[in-house]
Amino acid sequence: MLNSRVTTSLLQQPASAAIRRAFISSPPSSFLSSPLVRSGPLRFPTSAPSLLRHCSSDSHSSSSSSPSSQPSNPNSKIPNVANPASDKSTWRTMAEKDISRYLRQTHDRVFEHNRAWAAEKKKADPDFFANLSAGQTPEYLWIGCSDSRIPAEQITGLEPGDAFVHRNIANLVCNTDLNVMAVINYAVRHLKVKHIVVCGHYGCGGVKAAMSAKDLGILNPWLRNIRDVYRLHEKELDAIKDEEARYNRLVELNVIEQCRNVVKTAGVQQSYAENSFPIVHGWVFGFNDGLLRDLQIDFEGMLKDIQKIYNLTES
Numbered sequence: 216m217l218n219s220r221v222t223t224s225l226l227q228q229p230a231s232a233a234i235r236r237a238f239i240s241s242p243p244s245s246f247l248s249s250p251l252v253r254s255g256p257l258r259f260p261t262s263a264p265s266l267l268r269h270c271s272s273d274s275h276s277s278s279s280s281s282p283s284s285q286p287s288n289p290n291s292k293i294p295n296v297a298n299p300a301s302d303k304s305t306w307r308t309m310a311e312k313d314i315s316r317y318l319r320q321t322h323d324r325v326f327e328h329n330r331a332w333a334a335e336k337k338k339a340d341p342d343f344f345a346n347l348s349a350g351q352t353p354e355y356l357w358i359g360c361s362d363s364r365i366p367a368e369q370i371t372g373l374e375p376g377d378a379f380v381h382r383n384i385a386n387l388v389c390n391t392d393l394n395v396m397a398v399i400n401y402a403v404r405h406l407k408v409k410h411i412v413v414c415g416h417y418g419c420g421g422v423k424a425a426m427s428a429k430d431l432g433i434l435n436p437w438l439r440n441i442r443d444v445y446r447l448h449e450k451e452l453d454a455i456k457d458e459e460a461r462y463n464r465l466v467e468l469n470v471i472e473q474c475r476n477v478v479k480t481a482g483v484q485q486s487y488a489e490n491s492f493p494i495v496h497g498w499v500f501g502f503n504d505g506l507l508r509d510l511q512i513d514f515e516g517m518l519k520d521i522q523k524i525y526n527l528t529e530s
């Protein structure tokens with residue numbers, strides 16, 4: 216199989232220590248309690264984002280420094296952002312000027328990081344950006360969840376240019392979603408990716424939300440795709456008594472179902488008939504150890520099954 220060595224090494228690679236630390240210090244929050252799906256007026260979060268933990272020295276917020284502020288790194292020029300919720304205060308009790316400063320700092324730090332990253336890349340390889348600008352030939356198309364805790368490149372060690380990435384809530388591949396259909400078509404027909412990965416994750420808030428009885432407004436039609444997965448596998452899922460285990464299995468079944476949806480596309484079927492690639496993979500990321508699990512879907516068997524009804528190989 217093409218690039219099996221690379222794929223295997225990716226699967227064996229744990230998330231970076233920094234990512235693991237972030238998971239440990241920032242337990243997954245409920246999707247349903249996030250501002251994304253909370254009804255009513257938009258409010259600031261009641262706790263500061265976990266990304267603040269990676270900030271270093273602060274040249275702008277000395278007035279707000281307190282014993283509970285994050286430790287600073289004198290070797291870095293990247294400004295620290297004091298955690299406004301570290302003393303259990305909430306955003307709503309903060310002075311307007313403090314909110315304003317916090318927003319400016321969380322904006323500015325991204326540019327500071329970007330400048331540091333660009334300088335580091337250029338130092339390691341003076342031709343790095345010239346090579347990037349020459350074009351892309353990624354090996355992988357990654358279809359993952361929008362969840363901020365699962366950045367495709369960081370958990371796999373992939374570099375810029377290695378993966379074409381599409382992410383949405385609960386890593387769905389819907390045939391009426393022009394976005395994902397355009398991404399798959401372009402990745403397969405033009406970029407000629409060798410692997411298509413659908414990557415879900417345990418603890419997926421989107422999947423959990425789909426199992427609730429709540430009316431989630433505009434998310435209803437999107438999450439109904441997951442309810443459909445449940446219906447297709449109702450017997451198996453209902454037989455799992457432990458709620459967490461049932462929910463984890465639904466995450467896996469959802470990934471497998473989305474792999475089927477990828478295989479149903481004309482681009483994938485025609486490219487495979489012609490080139491023997493791409494191969495479609497279903498993976499799941501676990502927060503407990505930062506590792507990817509390969510669901511070992513039988514791609515060829517799946518393709519054969521699907522083509523009984525969804526054969527689109529004749530152009």
Ligand SMILES: [Zn+2]
Nearest residue numbers: 360362419420
């Ligand atoms: Zn998710």
